[in-house]
Amino acid sequence: MARIIDGKAIAAEIRKEIAKETEALTAQGTTPGLAVVLVGEDPASRVYVSMKEKACAETGIFSDEYKLSAETSESELLKLIDKLNSDKRIDGILVQLPLPDHIDESKVLEAISPAKDVDGFHPYNVGRLATGNPLFQPCTPYGVMKMLENTGIDLTGKEVVVVGRSNIVGKPVALMCLAQHATVTLCHSRTADLAEKVRQADVLIAAVGRAEMIKGDWIKQGAVVIDVGVNRVGEKKLVGDVEFAAACERASAITPVPGGVGPMTITMLLYNTLESAKRRAGSSR
Ligand code: NDP
Numbered sequence: 001m002a003r004i005i006d007g008k009a010i011a012a013e014i015r016k017e018i019a020k021e022t023e024a025l026t027a028q029g030t031t032p033g034l035a036v037v038l039v040g041e042d043p044a045s046r047v048y049v050s051m052k053e054k055a056c057a058e059t060g061i062f063s064d065e066y067k068l069s070a071e072t073s074e075s076e077l078l079k080l081i082d083k084l085n086s087d088k089r090i091d092g093i094l095v096q097l098p099l100p101d102h103i104d105e106s107k108v109l110e111a112i113s114p115a116k117d118v119d120g121f122h123p124y125n126v127g128r129l130a131t132g133n134p135l136f137q138p139c140t141p142y143g144v145m146k147m148l149e150n151t152g153i154d155l156t157g158k159e160v161v162v163v164g165r166s167n168i169v170g171k172p173v174a175l176m177c178l179a180q181h182a183t184v185t186l187c188h189s190r191t192a193d194l195a196e197k198v199r200q201a202d203v204l205i206a207a208v209g210r211a212e213m214i215k216g217d218w219i220k221q222g223a224v225v226i227d228v229g230v231n232r233v234g235e236k237k238l239v240g241d242v243e244f245a246a247a248c249e250r251a252s253a254i255t256p257v258p259g260g261v262g263p264m265t266i267t268m269l270l271y272n273t274l275e276s277a278k279r280r281a282g283s284s285r
Helices: 007-027 043-059 074-085 105-111 123-130 139-151 170-179 194-199 244-248 262-283
Strands: 033-039 062-068 092-095 159-163 183-187 203-206 224-227 231-233 237-239
Touching: 007 043, 007 139, 007 262, 033 043, 033 074, 033 262, 043 062, 043 262, 062 074, 074 092, 074 105, 092 262, 123 170, 139 170, 139 224, 139 262, 159 170, 159 194, 170 183, 170 203, 183 194
Parallel strands: 033 062, 033 092, 159 183, 159 203, 203 224
Antiparallel strands: 231 237
């Protein structure tokens, strides 16, 4: 039976370390600060934003919230970002996505100073990651890498198969695995014979968003399985992209859903904010 990779426990451990470092940095006169910008009333976004604020409070990070109406214009939002870019108390700026339709998302993300882009979505940071010299790495894939590190697996020479090629998970996690010397296959909706590709994987990273579409008997014996997918089934149940029970019979280690990758995402946002504050403290010495 597979070992369960406990995302909650790993996240709690990292957050403890973040709280300790934040306290020390604050004592030296630099409190890490995160600005969280929410435009509109999307219920899921509101939940994410309040989880982020709570996580900041628990680790001693200062959070500054901007809850703007759905009617906010693009130029008003760009003005706010401009102000936050030069706000000395702010080390990270997070604009909760999705934005209302009348606002150009990429224009907004590109307006964030790359030095405060703790989500790692600015093309400058995407480029830094792609060229092997990252400044900020996007939080969910960064969390996946921390979990792999925690399983003790050395990716050098391993076959990593990533299913999903989004800008926020699939593509960046593929680049991160490549940087760790894995041989990476990046699959998507047009991949021919996905099952065959998955069967090759020493490490499988699933980020699709389709309930249990990756079957347990596709998993190579002894593989490590990281399931990023979060899919609602019925009223209350959440499942991943991988058929969990069947995959447990073959994998050597696997993340559960919920309690796997989920808790790591906000943790890495805190981590990036702290790193940014450390750079600020370093440059003002
Ligand atoms: P996207 O919808 O942006 O991307 C999904 C990817 O899956 C696309 O690249 C798509 O291919 C691919 N895909 C769709 N159907 C198939 C198929 N039948 N076979 C192979 N590939 C397929 O999703 P995200 O990357 O944003 O998120 C993926 C999942 O991860 C979701 O369940 C989301 O909820 C979850 N998630 C969880 C987070 C966490 O913190 N735990 C954070 C972020 C996401 P194509 O490009 O060809 O369309």
